[in-house]
Amino acid sequence: MVSLTEDTTPGGIAPLARRSTAEIVAERLREAIMHGGLPPGSQLGEIDLANRLGVSRGPLREAMQRLVQEGLLRSEPHRGLFVSTLDEEEIRDVYTARLAVEGAACQLIMRGDRALAVSELTSAHQRMVAAAAADDRIAFSDADQLFHQRLVAVSGSQRLERMAQTLLVETRMCLTALQETYRPSGDTVEEHRLLVDAIEQGDERLLLERLEAHMTEAVERLTSAS
Amino acid sequence: MVSLTEDTTPGGIAPLARRSTAEIVAERLREAIMHGGLPPGSQLGEIDLANRLGVSRGPLREAMQRLVQEGLLRSEPHRGLFVSTLDEEEIRDVYTARLAVEGAACQLIMRGDRALAVSELTSAHQRMVAAAAADDRIAFSDADQLFHQRLVAVSGSQRLERMAQTLLVETRMCLTALQETYRPSGDTVEEHRLLVDAIEQGDERLLLERLEAHMTEAVERLTSAS
DNA sequence: AAGTGTAGGATTGTCGACAATTCCCGAGGT
DNA sequence: ACCTCGGGAATTGTCGACAATCCTACACTT
Incomplete structure (x- = not known):
C-alpha cells in the first residue's frame, strides 16, 4: 500500500490545498498515457490497475471518469475503458x-x-x-x-x-x-x-x-x- | 428506482451508443446547475442527491468527478463538493x-x-x-x-x-x-x-x-x- | 461445413457497510 | 467575557461483495 498523499510543502505555510485521491490517481494516469505506459487503444483493467496503484476500484473509477470527460479515455459500457486513439x-x-x-x-x-x-x-x-x-x-x-x-x-x-x-x-x-x-x-x-x-x-x-x-x-x- | 437508460432511437438501426450511468447523471447535474436547481456555492450532499436521482453513491461520485474536471464543481477533501461560484x-x-x-x-x-x-x-x-x-x-x-x-x-x-x-x-x-x-x-x-x-x-x-x-x-x- | 444456440469465464456496474476526517458546540479554565 | 480543549454528530472516503452484462469457445442442428 504505497502512500499517495505526498505533501510537497517543505516549511512554507501553504493554503494547504490537499488533493483528493481521485485527482492524484487521475494525474498518474495522465502521466502513464503521456509516456506510453498505457498505449493508445489499450484497455484499462480495473482490478489490475487498482492493485498497481495501491487503491481500491472506487477511487480509480472516479479518476477514470475524469479522463473520460477530458477525452483521453473512451468508455464502452459493460465492456471497459480504452485509451483514445488519435488518427x-x-x-x-x-x-x-x-x-x-x-x-x-x-x-x-x-x-x-x-x-x-x-x-x-x-x-x-x-x-x-x-x-x-x-x-x-x-x-x-x-x-x-x-x-x-x-x-x-x-x-x-x-x-x-x-x-x-x-x-x-x-x-x-x-x-x-x-x-x-x-x-x-x-x-x-x-x-x-x-x-x-x-x-x-x-x-x-x-x-x-x-x-x-x-x-x-x-x-x-x-x-x-x- | 427510476429508469435512467432512455433509448432515443425510434426505428433506425443506430450503432446503439448506450451511455454509462455516470454520463447520464453528469448531464442531469449540469442541467440542474444551469437552471438554478443547484445554486452557485451550494454543497452537494451525496446521500440526498443519490436518493433523489435513484442511484447509489458510487455512480454519483463518478459523475461528480466529471464535473470537477470540467470546473463546474469545486472539491474540498473531507468537506464536500460545491457548485463553483463565478466572480x-x-x-x-x-x-x-x-x-x-x-x-x-x-x-x-x-x-x-x-x-x-x-x-x-x-x-x-x-x-x-x-x-x-x-x-x-x-x-x-x-x-x-x-x-x-x-x-x-x-x-x-x-x-x-x-x-x-x-x-x-x-x-x-x-x-x-x-x-x-x-x-x-x-x-x-x-x-x-x-x-x-x-x-x-x-x-x-x-x-x-x-x-x-x-x-x-x-x-x-x-x-x-x- | 456453416450457422445457431448455449454454457463458461471474465469484466464491469452497483450497492451497502465500515473507517477516517472534519465541523459544531458546550464545558472548563484564565 | 474570552479563549482553549475535548465529545459527539455528520459527512466524506474507502473497501469488499454481489448482480448484470459481454466475449469466447464448444457442442449441436440443419
Whole structure:
C-alpha cells in the first residue's frame, strides 16, 4: 500500500490545498498515457490497475471518469475503458484547438505582463536547447511541453490553462507513440525562439503569425511520419 | 428506482451508443446547475442527491468527478463538493475562453460548409426572435445557448465543441443567477443576426469583429447587473 | 461445413457497510 | 467575557461483495 498523499510543502505555510485521491490517481494516469505506459487503444483493467496503484476500484473509477470527460479515455459500457486513439484527422483537431487556446493566451500576454512571459519562456527555451544538444528526446519533449504550459499559465486565464493541459497531454501522447521517428529538431527550437522574440518586441500580429506557423509545422512533422 | 437508460432511437438501426450511468447523471447535474436547481456555492450532499436521482453513491461520485474536471464543481477533501461560484473576474475569463473557442470555430466554418452553418444558425436565431417577442426568458436563453452550440458544432471540431459546452453551461449559470435583472434584449437578437449575415457574406474579418463585439457586450451586460 | 444456440469465464456496474476526517458546540479554565 | 480543549454528530472516503452484462469457445442442428 504505497502512500499517495505526498505533501510537497517543505516549511512554507501553504493554503494547504490537499488533493483528493481521485485527482492524484487521475494525474498518474495522465502521466502513464503521456509516456506510453498505457498505449493508445489499450484497455484499462480495473482490478489490475487498482492493485498497481495501491487503491481500491472506487477511487480509480472516479479518476477514470475524469479522463473520460477530458477525452483521453473512451468508455464502452459493460465492456471497459480504452485509451483514445488519435488518427490523422484528430491530430489536426488537436492542433486546431491548440492554436485557438494558445493564440488567445498570446493575446492576453500582449495586454498583460510581457516581461514575465519572456522570462518564463526563455528559461523553458533554454532547456529545449540543452536537450537538443544532448539529443535527449524525452527531455526535449518535456521542455517543449513546459514551454507551452507556461505560455498559457502566464496568460492568467484559468480556463485556457485547463483546456491547454488536456491538449498538451494528447500532443505528448502522439509524440510518444511516434517516438521512433521523432527527433529533436533545430527548426523546432528556432520556432520557439521566434515566439519569445515576438513577445519581447510586442508585435502581436507577428506573434500570432509565428504561432500559427509553429502549429502548422508541428502537424506536418507528425502526419508525415505516420 | 427510476429508469435512467432512455433509448432515443425510434426505428433506425443506430450503432446503439448506450451511455454509462455516470454520463447520464453528469448531464442531469449540469442541467440542474444551469437552471438554478443547484445554486452557485451550494454543497452537494451525496446521500440526498443519490436518493433523489435513484442511484447509489458510487455512480454519483463518478459523475461528480466529471464535473470537477470540467470546473463546474469545486472539491474540498473531507468537506464536500460545491457548485463553483463565478466572480466578475471569472465571468470575464469565461468570455475570453468563449471568444477563443468560438472564434476558432468561425474560422473553420469560413473554410468549410458555410451554407450549412447559415441554415442551422438561422433556425436558432428564429427561435430567439420568437422568445423575445413572447418575452420568455428561459426560451430566450435556450435559443441563445442553442445558437452558440450549433456554431461550434458545425465547425466540425470535436474538441472545440466539448470545450464550448462547458463554457456555455457556465454562461448559463450566470444568466440563471441573474435571472432577476436579465431580460431578452433586442440588441442581443440583432447581434446574432449580424453574425449569421457575416457568415453568409463570407467575410471572415467582419465575422470575427462582430463576434468579439458580441462577447464584449455580453460581459458588459452581465457585470453591470451584478 | 456453416450457422445457431448455449454454457463458461471474465469484466464491469452497483450497492451497502465500515473507517477516517472534519465541523459544531458546550464545558472548563484564565 | 474570552479563549482553549475535548465529545459527539455528520459527512466524506474507502473497501469488499454481489448482480448484470459481454466475449469466447464448444457442442449441436440443419
